Amino acid sequence: MIYDTLNNLPNYLGLCNSLDSVIEFIMARDINNLPAGRTRIDGDKAVVTVSTVTPQASDKAPFVRHDNHLTLETDLEGSELFEVSLGEFSPTRPADEAADTTVGTAGTSIAGMLCEGRFALYLAGEPYKSGLRAQGCGKLKKAVFTMELDPDEVQAQVQRQAMQAFDREMAQGAYYDSLRLGGELSQMRMDTLEYNELENLCLLLPEQDQLVLRGKYSCEEGWQQLDMEIPLQTAAQPQAQPVLTDTFDGVQVQLKGTQGTITLSPAPKTDQWGDIGIRVEQEHSYPILGAYNEYVDVCIGEQEDGFFRPVVYLLTKDGVVEYVDVLRCLMFGNAMVCQDPIYFANNGVALELCGSEVNLRRADGSVLELAPLSAEWSAQEIPYSVTGSYNYTSENGWNWMDLGSDGSVQLGVQNNSRIDQGDAAYLGVVPEGMVLGVSTSETADGMPGITFVAAVKYDLYNETLNLTMIDGQNPFAEGKTQLQLTRCPDN
DSSP: OEEEEGGGGGGGTTSOHHHHHHHHHHHTSOGGGOOSEEEESSTTSEEEEEEEEOOBOGGGSOEEEOSSEEEEEEEEESEEEEEEEOSOEEESSOOBTTTTBEEEEESOEEEEEEEBTEEEEEOTTOOEEEEEOOTTOOSEEEEEEEEEOOHHHHHHHHHHHHHHHHHHHHHTSOOOHHHHHTTHHHHHHHHHHHHOOGGGOEEEEEETTEEEEEEEEEETTEEEEEEEEEEOOOTTSOOOOOEEEEEETTEEEEEETTEEEEEEOOOHHHHGGGGGTOOOOSOEEEEEESOOSOEEEEEEEEOOSSSOOEEEEEEETTSOEEEEEHHHHHTTOSOEEOEEEETTSOSEEEEEEETTEEEEEETTSOEEEOHHHHHHHTTOOOOGGGOEEEEEEETTEEEEEEEOTTSEEEEEETTTTEEEEEEEEEEEEETTEEEEEEEEOOOTTSOOOOEEEEEEEEETTTTEEEEEEEEEOOSSSTTOSEEEEEEOTTO
16 A cells, blocks of 8 residues: 655556546645545546545454555545555455455554545555544544556556566576577566466555566576566656657658557568568558567668568667567568567667668677577577467367477368468467467468467466467457367377
8 A cells, every 4th residue: 555645646646547537636626625425536437435434443344455446545634543454364255346345354454544634545456444543533524536447557567567677687698599499488478478467466665756566577597576666657757758760661660668560561672572472552550569678779671581571670778679570470460579589689779770781789889780680589489388289179160280399380170171281480479478470381172371370378277278369360260369279188
């Protein structure tokens, strides 16, 4: 929980949108003049209830927990005590889901005093009791603000912070060749992304302008403690995000914060792709998936491959290079995925175009050629955790998939009425799983091959592979974006 004075409320802007609405509401008026009862602030996402209550003894009051709301309380007249649980919370009756309230007991707690001019912000999932009797206080008039969480927004912040910490750790080490080729590097990145869910985190507030979410990240030595720092924006300190752009022969990139797009346009160079079945007939923009860092520079160049192969290089604020192999992504569909950072390409201060290729200028004055590194880095094997044989049974029959660490893939559809063989490539990670691009050849009976991009995540306990379509047609269940495949017993 957060305990502070109302005058310091602007320090907590930026935690979530509904809290921002409440802070702005409080600072814009004298809340002592609020009417009794319920007042909406941001539709139903944030409301305030003003009431007069009789404080009660601590042993008569239960702990309450709200899993999907923040609660901010302040006293308008009088004072009270409050307690926040430090130990195991034990519900005493089933949760009231409609009211988002669970009542129970807790073994240990800390106590504080609330009065006029101060507030207590109780976080989601945090058991507390308030309105407790303080010496010399009878009736108590208080304002209780309730706010819906923005879980997607907060979760995304947590995941970005976790991935940044992981990438910093990896960039400090050696060239992680064995980890990369064995699929372990991508697995650890996925573990870091997946583990840091809100319910597994501890919240700290060491300074007024900083929120810390304490979690863990995966590494070669196992799980390490991770303190994810999320700055809280004040009204006087807006955080402007620079826009980074670059253009190269029909390929354009634009980055703002962690949000980026790649735009392809008809041009002499992109027209060359018609020879391999890829046609750019009109301008089209693609969002960049799997970009978790903050970027300070961007540059587009070529990777030598006998034909036009543009690569978008991104330089993180920590000086590490990431990239999007545009043509490689197009070979599997219409999804631009940011490949894992080239951890060897670190300590960078700027990206520079040299001819048609991009170099990294480093802090020590040295220059690193990036085209050979990105070509080598793309050779990463399919992560070991998702390889194997899987089955899926539908109303249309039995389907199966064999996925090898070397990128070989076989698909059997509808009781083997169609069997495809081809290649799979690891493209990066997103919250839904590890991103694989799949492309198969023409079948033995002359049916055209298929291509698709999907995120896959293996559930160890249920021995299932969760498949989420990103682009292309689901080969096993037309029209379905999500699917569960069962691992075969002999694998």
